[in-house]
Amino acid sequence: MATSALAGDSASDVVMGRRADEIEGLWKAAFRRLRKNKLAVISLWFIVFLVIVAIVGPYLLPYSYSEQNYDLVTQGPSWAHPMGTDQLGRDVLTRLVFGARVSLTVGIVVQLVIVIIGVPLGAIAGYFGGWPDNIIMRVVDVLYALPNLLFVIVIMTFLRGQLALGEENTGWLAALARIDTKTGGLIGVYIGLGCIGWLTVARIVRAGAMSLKQQEFIEASRSAGATDRRVLMRHILPNTMAPVVVASTLGIPSAILYEAGISFIGLGVIPPMPSWGLMISEAIPNMRAHPYMLIFPAMALSLTVLAFNFLGDGLRDALDPRMKR
Amino acid sequence: MSRSAYVIRRILLIIPTMLAIYTLTFFLIHATPGGPWSNQDKPMPKAVLDRLNAAYGLDDPLWKQYINYLVNVLHGDFGPSYASRSRTVSDIIADTFPVSLQLGLVAMVIALIVGLTLGTIGAVKHNTLADYVSSFLSIVGISTPSYVVASLLVLILASWLGLVPTNGWDGIFSTKIIIPALALSFFPAAILARYTRASLLDVLGSDYVRTARAKGVQERWVIIRHALRNALLPVVTVGGVVFADIITGSFFVEVISGVPGMGRYFVTSISSRDYPVVLGTVLLFGFVITVMNLIVDLIYPLLDPRIAR
Numbered sequence: 001m002a003t004s005a006l007a008g009d010s011a012s013d014v015v016m017g018r019r020a021d022e023i024e025g026l027w028k029a030a031f032r033r034l035r036k037n038k039l040a041v042i043s044l045w046f047i048v049f050l051v052i053v054a055i056v057g058p059y060l061l062p063y064s065y066s067e068q069n070y071d072l073v074t075q076g077p078s079w080a081h082p083m084g085t086d087q088l089g090r091d092v093l094t095r096l097v098f099g100a101r102v103s104l105t106v107g108i109v110v111q112l113v114i115v116i117i118g119v120p121l122g123a124i125a126g127y128f129g130g131w132p133d134n135i136i137m138r139v140v141d142v143l144y145a146l147p148n149l150l151f152v153i154v155i156m157t158f159l160r161g162q163l164a165l166g167e168e169n170t171g172w173l174a175a176l177a178r179i180d181t182k183t184g185g186l187i188g189v190y191i192g193l194g195c196i197g198w199l200t201v202a203r204i205v206r207a208g209a210m211s212l213k214q215q216e217f218i219e220a221s222r223s224a225g226a227t228d229r230r231v232l233m234r235h236i237l238p239n240t241m242a243p244v245v246v247a248s249t250l251g252i253p254s255a256i257l258y259e260a261g262i263s264f265i266g267l268g269v270i271p272p273m274p275s276w277g278l279m280i281s282e283a284i285p286n287m288r289a290h291p292y293m294l295i296f297p298a299m300a301l302s303l304t305v306l307a308f309n310f311l312g313d314g315l316r317d318a319l320d321p322r323m324k325r
Numbered sequence: 326m327s328r329s330a331y332v333i334r335r336i337l338l339i340i341p342t343m344l345a346i347y348t349l350t351f352f353l354i355h356a357t358p359g360g361p362w363s364n365q366d367k368p369m370p371k372a373v374l375d376r377l378n379a380a381y382g383l384d385d386p387l388w389k390q391y392i393n394y395l396v397n398v399l400h401g402d403f404g405p406s407y408a409s410r411s412r413t414v415s416d417i418i419a420d421t422f423p424v425s426l427q428l429g430l431v432a433m434v435i436a437l438i439v440g441l442t443l444g445t446i447g448a449v450k451h452n453t454l455a456d457y458v459s460s461f462l463s464i465v466g467i468s469t470p471s472y473v474v475a476s477l478l479v480l481i482l483a484s485w486l487g488l489v490p491t492n493g494w495d496g497i498f499s500t501k502i503i504i505p506a507l508a509l510s511f512f513p514a515a516i517l518a519r520y521t522r523a524s525l526l527d528v529l530g531s532d533y534v535r536t537a538r539a540k541g542v543q544e545r546w547v548i549i550r551h552a553l554r555n556a557l558l559p560v561v562t563v564g565g566v567v568f569a570d571i572i573t574g575s576f577f578v579e580v581i582s583g584v585p586g587m588g589r590y591f592v593t594s595i596s597s598r599d600y601p602v603v604l605g606t607v608l609l610f611g612f613v614i615t616v617m618n619l620i621v622d623l624i625y626p627l628l629d630p631r632i633a634r
Binding site: 138141142144145146147149150151153154155157158161162253257260261264265267277280281283284287288291294298301302305306309310313 | 342345346353359464477573577581596610614
């Protein structure tokens, strides 16, 4: 499977050492390899399907996620409610579809925050070395030793407290507060998870920048008069993107799991907005009598995370053929 | 740098790390809106609040509270718990940490056995059905959160089959430990399996393994004596982190299977702004992680003399 246009290149060339103008070839070759990986392709289609369901699903379903019907409490699956109703008579399928919106948004937004924080810090640390590197890496060490859950919960509660001041908010805070209400109070989760998640990406970019800056093409570029800024933007960053893409893809499922976990505790999404984690925790007291209430959200969560993991693994094998034997 | 100087330097580095963890947690938790006595349904009269704050030193300026608590911690006093006022943080940790530790140790043993076996099978039988099955199991393992595993185990093993009690804690020799231990070991086992497989595959392609095979060593011994020994290096690194994580308790598993461990206290203490409990548990957690990392770094040269410093 590893045979391809790039076979014969040493692995470090494939991932990091390529000239920026050859990066096109790297991505094309990687995509060709990815297409041969059946599990990754199936996962990609599953994710596309999920995104479509999350976007258009709510418009097609006759119920709302918060509509309670006390005549139809904890009904098993039926034609009217294909996945049954929960302890407040709400349609489980509808809540599952809205939960998909919550989960996918968390996965993607958190990765954006992580890339925005992690890539520049990692590049600065690796490229310049010296005291910037020392400071950034000490921060990374300390954050690694903090319990993630605490860090996220504290940042989240802090932000929520700030945003909950309501009408007193002005300017960008007010805008943020509006987004927060729309997403079911998850801004804090995005930022909290982003603040803890950038460590790995920063480390990857730092390692890449450190090995790249020794190479001849960087030296050539610098002796031709390129500024640090230009070398970083034009050569270092594009050449460290492949492992960052892999890390981000594999970071999506872990962000989804974190959000579900925090909502499970009851600190994440603000009810009645559904989240798969919240649905699972609401189902546990009733699980003996109504196991379907547990099984549907649990399956949705696990399958989604599984699909992103398969895709991430597939991308890694495709971008780094050395790993695939 | 000589070896002992390195060890001493690493041990001394624990101090600034712990101080940074304390500082960060202290100001984060105090910056969080709300306080230990806030109650939205029945707000306390201001006089009572003032008395309470004065009694616990919460009316001092923040920097003074920061110094006071730090001094107390250095004298081994982690303060009272605001939520359960008859107990100190040390009492709570002394009650709950041993439970989490025992459960975590059992889970770690399960994770090591399952993870190393699955990972080794995957690498040795590379690209066969056995490999696909083991890879699939480990990716399912990292995709299923512990609360799903725990609740499914309760549903299947306890409710439907009636094999084990649904919840409770009775030490490590009781059948009550089966569900929490299995649920807790699921994710670590999967992680260890993935690392073992990847790293063993890497080693099995190396020259010295070819040499060992060429000189006629049995395949079994090539794997056990030559390959696994080196392949376990990256596994030890992850193993250390995973271990530190599971011995400090999991909120999810403890709540679902009714285990009186540390994870539960930690989460409830954040919600109730029980500052001393938050700080005490975070410091313990940070300490365990830092020490695990140190131990991993120190046993590295023993496993691989090439990186002896």
